[in-house]
Amino acid sequence: MLSNRYEWLIGLRYLRAKRTQHFISVITFLSMGGIALGVAALIVVLAVMTGFRETLQQQILGVTSHITIRSYAGEVKYYPTILDIVSKTPGVAGSAPFISGQAMIQSRGRALGISLRGIDHQREKEVSDLEKNMTRGKLEQLPGFGIILGKNLATNLGVALGDPVTVMVATANVTAMGTMPRMKRFTVVGMFHSGMYDYDTSLAYIHLQDAQSLLRMNETVTGIEIKTPDPDSALSMHKILEQRLAHLENAASGFWIQNWMEMNHNFFRALKLEKATMFVILFLVVVVAAFNIVSSLIMSVMEKSQEIAILKTMGATARGVMTIFVINGGIVGVIGTFAGLLLGLSLAFNLEPALQFIEHLFAIQILSGDVYYIDHLPAKVVVSDVVWITSVSLAITLLATLYPAWRAARVDPIEALRYE
Numbered sequence: 001m002l003s004n005r006y007e008w009l010i011g012l013r014y015l016r017a018k019r020t021q022h023f024i025s026v027i028t029f030l031s032m033g034g035i036a037l038g039v040a041a042l043i044v045v046l047a048v049m050t051g052f053r054e055t056l057q058q059q060i061l062g063v064t065s066h067i068t069i070r071s072y073a074g075e076v077k078y079y080p081t082i083l084d085i086v087s088k089t090p091g092v093a094g095s096a097p098f099i100s101g102q103a104m105i106q107s108r109g110r111a112l113g114i115s116l117r118g119i120d121h122q123r124e125k126e127v128s129d130l131e132k133n134m135t136r137g138k139l140e141q142l143p144g145f146g147i148i149l150g151k152n153l154a155t156n157l158g159v160a161l162g163d164p165v166t167v168m169v170a171t172a173n174v175t176a177m178g179t180m181p182r183m184k185r186f187t188v189v190g191m192f193h194s195g196m197y198d199y200d201t202s203l204a205y206i207h208l209q210d211a212q213s214l215l216r217m218n219e220t221v222t223g224i225e226i227k228t229p230d231p232d233s234a235l236s237m238h239k240i241l242e243q244r245l246a247h248l249e250n251a252a253s254g255f256w257i258q259n260w261m262e263m264n265h266n267f268f269r270a271l272k273l274e275k276a277t278m279f280v281i282l283f284l285v286v287v288v289a290a291f292n293i294v295s296s297l298i299m300s301v302m303e304k305s306q307e308i309a310i311l312k313t314m315g316a317t318a319r320g321v322m323t324i325f326v327i328n329g330g331i332v333g334v335i336g337t338f339a340g341l342l343l344g345l346s347l348a349f350n351l352e353p354a355l356q357f358i359e360h361l362f363a364i365q366i367l368s369g370d371v372y373y374i375d376h377l378p379a380k381v382v383v384s385d386v387v388w389i390t391s392v393s394l395a396i397t398l399l400a401t402l403y404p405a406w407r408a409a410r411v412d413p414i415e416a417l418r419y420e
Contacts, residue, residue, distance in 0.1 A: 007323045010311075027296040032336040034289030039340025039393050040347065042282045046385045047348040049275040051378030053268070057231065059195045061260060062129035063203070065096075065225035066234035068263065069241065070256040075220040082224055085244050091237060093229050094126025097221040099211040105204065107157045107165040114153065114204045116167065118211025118221075127227040130192060130205065137161055137190025143207045146189035150200035154191050163188050167206070171215050184214050234259045286393050289336065290400040297329050297404030301411070308411045318409035325405035326398070333397020341390055351379045 069082065076082065079097050086095045099118030104111055121142045125131050131139045135151060142148060147165060149157070159165060168183045186206060194200055212218065226241075228234040238257050245255050261268060301308070308321055347354070355377050358364075 007320055008327060010324050027292055027299070028332055031289050031292035031296060032332050032339070034292060035286055035333060035336030035393060035397060036340035036343060038282060038285030038289055039337055039389060040344035041285060042279065042389045043341065043344030043381070043386060044347050044351065044379070045278050045282060046275065046389070047344075047379040047381045048351065048377060049271065049278065050382055050385070051380035053271050053275075054380055055378040056196075056271075057260075057268075059199075060264060061231060062133060063194050063196065063199050064260065064263065065127040066228045066231055066260050067226035067237055067241070068223050068258050069226065069245070070223040070258075072254045072256055075217060076223055077220050079219075079221045079224060082245065086224060086226060086241065089237075089240060089244055091228055091233055091240070092226055094123070094227040096120050096123035096127045096225050097208060097223075098225055099208060099215065099217060099222045101169060101211075101215060101222070103204075104168045105153075105157065105165050106168065107159050107163065110157050112153065112156060113202070115202050116169070116211070117203065117205050118208045118215075119205055120208045127225040129194075133192040133194050134190050135193050137188075139190065141189040142205065143209070145184065145186050145210050146207065147186035148190040148192060148205040149188060150203050151191050151193040152197065152201040153204065154188065156201070159188050161188055161190070167204075167214065169214055182214060182216075184210075186210075231260060235261060283392070286396055290333070290396045293329050293332055293397060293400045294404060296332075297325055297401060298407065300328070301325065301404055301408045304408075305411050308408055312411070321411070322405040322409040325408045326401045329401030329404065330398050333394060333400070337390060337393040337397065340393070341386070345381065345386070348379045348381050352377055 069086070070076065076097075083095055083097065086092055097120055101116050103114055103116040105114050119130075119142075121139050124139070130148075134148070137148065139148070147167070149159070149165075154160070157165065164185050164187055166183055166185050168181050171182045192200070192205075206214075208221070212220075226234075226237075228237060238259065241257050242255065311321060312318075
């Protein structure tokens with residue numbers, strides 16, 4: 001009875017091609033390379049998509065809050081009472097009122113449309129990273145008709161700290177000359193850089209009381225911003241806040257409560273769909289390489305039919321012959337998968353320096369902030385993604401060996417050796 005060890009010895013030996021089998025050997029190495037490239041590409045792309053999503057999430061939540069409370073009536077009344085209720089709610093780390101609207105800002109003959117945001121400079125620290133994102137000036141200088149501009153917005157206007165700007169809103173003033181938009185002069189007291197091109201180009205902050213005066217909102221605000229200990233906990237706060245605010249006088253009109261995921265639902269859904277699409281597309285690379293394994297093994301079976309017949313006459317079972325070719329093709333898949341794993345992890349962990357080197361070498365900018373929201377390429381390797389990719393690749397390559405191995409097991413020794 002032949003030992004099972006012979007299956008491994010012959011399976012490994014068949015990896016080394018004879019002089020007449022160089023073509024089969026080339027296909028085998030191409031299959032191995034295809035699997036390695038497919039696995040590496042999957043790891044790198046999924047790491048980039050994950051890093052891209054998390055970076056955008058951090059930058060978005062650095063400017064906006066985790067939860068926003070608005071009123072269907074348009075303005076939130078009695079906001080100090082709401083702030084008191086919200087701040088005492090378990091799971092709330094901070095809260096602050098805000099006013100938002102559209103405006104036009106003018107300076108030195110230049111005029112740009114902006115998103116104007118009125119904030120309480122003391123409470124804003126609890127709900128956003130505005131103070132951390134400031135590159136010049138201080139948040140405490142905001143009261144008294146000061147304004148904080150995004151870095152790109154200040155550049156486009158050509159203004160610096162201490163320069164005056166004029167803010168014009170649609171709220172009308174009735175004068176002897178007719179109805180005129182309200183205008184107010186502000187002084188630039190700070191600049192911020194969030195890393196998000198849209199925010200840095202179009203967002204400006206003024207003090208809450210200055211916004212109320214400019215927009216004639218009296219003692220009302222647009223809404224309440226809320227921050228939770230972590231972004232995920234904000235997803236389950238909706239019903240809790242609704243129950244706590246249900247007894248207020250203006251609750252008849254209803255409060256509109258949104259978490260950060262709902263406010264950016266389409267954006268994050270598009271990222272998720274893109275990640276799934278890229279996985280499917282690159283997964284096909286591994287499938288194509290697996291077909292190459294099938295082709296090389298079938299040709300190997302045809303070439304070695306006489307050797308298979310001799311093995312069977314010496315006592316090898318059909319299962320043993322099948323195991324030989326499963327081992328032969330499986331080793332190709334395993335080597336290709338783990339080579340791709342090492343290559344993919346190496347690229348993923350060093351992707352940004354490599355990208356910077358290419359940009360410096362060719363004097364080009366691969367990622368532009370106004371197109372891709374961010375101007376760098378983040379990558380985060382998730383262990384579950386790596387395990388999933390490795391497992392799927394190994395499963396596909398092992399499945400690809402079954403049909404050729406089955407064909408080898410069915411070789412008839414009499415037919416194979418008839419003319420020898």
